[in-house]
Amino acid sequence: MSVSADRFAGRRRRLLVVGAVPPPLHGVTVMTAALLGGGLEGEFDVVHADTSDHRSMSNVGRFDAANVLLSLRHWIRFVGLLSRRRPDLAYLPLSQGTAGFLRDAMFLLSARIARTRVAVHAHGALYREFLEGVPIPLRGLVRASLAPVCAIAVLADGQRGQFVGWASPSARVTVVPNGVTDEWTEGPPQRVGRSSATVLYLSNLLPQKGFLDLLEAVPDVLARVPGVKFVFAGDPWYDEATARRIHDFVAARGISKAVTFTGAVDSKRRHELLIESDILVFPPRWEEGQGIVAVEAMSAGLPVVVTASGGLVETVRDGVEGLVVPKGCPQAIADSVVRLLGDHALRARLGSAGRARFESEYTLDLWLSRMRSFFAVAVEGAGGRS
Secondary structure (H helix, E strand, O other), rough: OOHHHHHOOOOEEEEEEEEEEOOOOHHHHHHHHHHHOHHHHHHEEEEEEEEEOOOOOOHHOOOOHHHHHHHHHHHHHHHHHHHHHHEEEEEEEEEOHHHHHHHHHHHHHHHHHOOOOEEEEEEOHHHHHHOOOOHHHHHHHHHHOOOOEEEEOOOHHHHHHOOOOOOOOOOOOEEEEOOOOOOOOOOOOOOOOOOEEEEEEOOOOOOOHHHHHHHHHHHHHHHHOOOEEEEEEEEOOOOOHHHHHHHHHHHHHHHOEEEEEEOOOHHHHHHHHHHHHOOEEEOOOOOOOOOOHHHHHOOOOOOOOEEOOOOHHHOEEEEEEEEEEEEOOOOHHHHHHHHOOOOHHHHHHHHHHHHHHHHHOOOOHHHHHHHHHHHHHHHHHHOOOO
């Protein structure tokens, strides 16, 4: 028996999971909830340090008095759990924004003082950009807070180098793409014999997510394929100026009968929308970590149009599971949607390939298995890459 294995002889390894759970719904809270409900208790003694803020998405990343006080309460609970439970490994999704990272730094520095090993989950593709933009006076703090990190999970192979020069060279970097529950075990929906087509956007309505580019593409699509319906489903996370811009655009172009904004949807309605739709468009302008919605659409056998953004280009291969277009290009979105609407065989082929790729790479069970391996290696102290 190795020295590492002997350390845990006769007991389960203790895992402290730091993270928020829904609501609100977004990638990090969804995956943290999936992890906590994923049966880790069979291998680990799991404790949850809940950092949830169940207010609306508008509070995410804000630096105000209420969020500072909430962060302090979360940190006090975390320190108490470190002291009482003495975990073998602390795990937290790492923020890629200033306010969130400063909160995370409190956790990381406390773990360093307690000599607790730390694994972090990089759920985005903008960490390098964020770290390089940190003001010089704060760079020492950033490096000190990342020092205890022994393992980093990223969503795609192209994101491996995000922490080079910031985290320890010995920190193990592992690619762990997101997975989702298979809601279609008896086969994905059959989309034949419909009198009209529906194009779906299913994500929070942030300008960075590209929903405005899809909206701008609507008149062009309708001019070439009349009768198409466009559904924008998601929490409207934008300011009043953007709301006016949307209203004025829809009115000026006369597309109000073709466009529906549902607001945030629950899991039941999301499931129904995946059945009712013929194409999913997810065109982020920023570097997307992976895009859970694309995986959900693939699981439902739905052809997708995405932008060449972050981990999306590794999840959706152009011409295989979907069509990949340049970021910030409504014309390219319109052309791809029209192409798919006019070719049922292509939609069926892409949807079938997406379903097959989901089954082989992106199921929730496979993700949980990868996370167990990630934790096991992190807690036992192995280094390197995987």
